Amino acid sequence: MRMLLLAVLAAFSTAGLAQQKLKFAHVYETSEPYHTYAVWAAGEIAKRTGNRYAMDVFPASQLGNETQINQSLSLGTVDLIYTGQAFAARTYPPLSIGGAPYMFRDFDHWKKYSESAVLAELMDGYFKKGGNKPIAAFYYGVRHTTANKAINKPEDMKGLKLRVPDAPLYIMYPKIAGANATPIAFAEVYLALQNKTVDAQENPLPTILAKKFYEVQTHINLTGHITEMLLAIVGGHVWSKLSDADKKTFEAVFKEAALKSNAEIAAAEQALVSDFATKYGKTVVKSDREAFKKVFAPFLVAKDVPWDKALYDRVQAIK
Secondary structure (H helix, E strand, C coil), X not given: CHHHHHHHHHHHHHHHCCCEEXXXXXXXXXXXXXXXXXXXXXXXXXXXXXXXXXXXXXXXXXXXXXXXXXXXXXXXXXXXXXXXXXXXXXXXXXXXXXHCCCCCCCHHHHHHHHCCHHHHHHHXXXXXXXXXXXXXXXXXXXXXXXXXXXXXXXXXXXXXXXXXXXXXXXXXXXXXXXXXXXXXXXXXXXXXXXCCCCCEEEEEHHHHHHCCHHHHCCXXXXXXXXXXXXXXXXXXXXXXXXXXXXXXXHHHHHHHHHHHHHHHHHHHHHHHHHHHHXXXXXXXXXXXXXXXXXXXXXXHHCCCCCCCXXXXXXXXXXX
């Protein structure tokens, strides 16, 4: 009888320590820091939890485009994702303020915002609304516009068919500048540029390099219109079952991953401004950002944006 009891207890103990497999989905290339540090985070979480969690990372839209992986997170068919704030804002619209054109003065302003109580409150609003938990903000870079012509001022964008991600906030940029917004899934952009389905696209310089968009565009126009970030989000079906200690571990690991990734992206941006001209033979245009900012300023406090002026003022007050 005693042996049977010990066997039952051992079985329960083993079940309690059973490894949980997690799926992390994103749309970025394996060569990009976001992927590198997602894999690093998977290893660290395994190590710091005594191998109770094994996270497999699925890059490059393997488990769907960005809209689909957001849906999968809520359905519980993937467990963690990276997503742009404009996609997360479909659940909690005020979160989109961080992805609005010309919202940030510079990288330092964005960095302080990413560590601010303002963003923490917005992420908490998202969590309360949808149940999925943002645990870290990753710097994605400043978005610039590639095309087969120079874009110096907003009027140079008139009539341009510009590919944008399929989220409302991204459409604001071409719409206000007079271009035609064309939402296309990330994995299909290269072909759309090559086939001239669209005339242009916009992304940070490291992404333009990783996705090889420069191969099918002649001009890198430094419009610097959006300072973008990705959120690392844990599905509510996973988060609600984590112990407090494990929650702290997941947050700590992904915040460390973000710091490492952010440093690499910022350094790559600096180098690529000259590299695109010298190494890749592209025409790099220093667009008139002040002219663009002037056009966009009234729209950032308009009545139809998904944030109020009080929130806009709080973001601008960050020093």
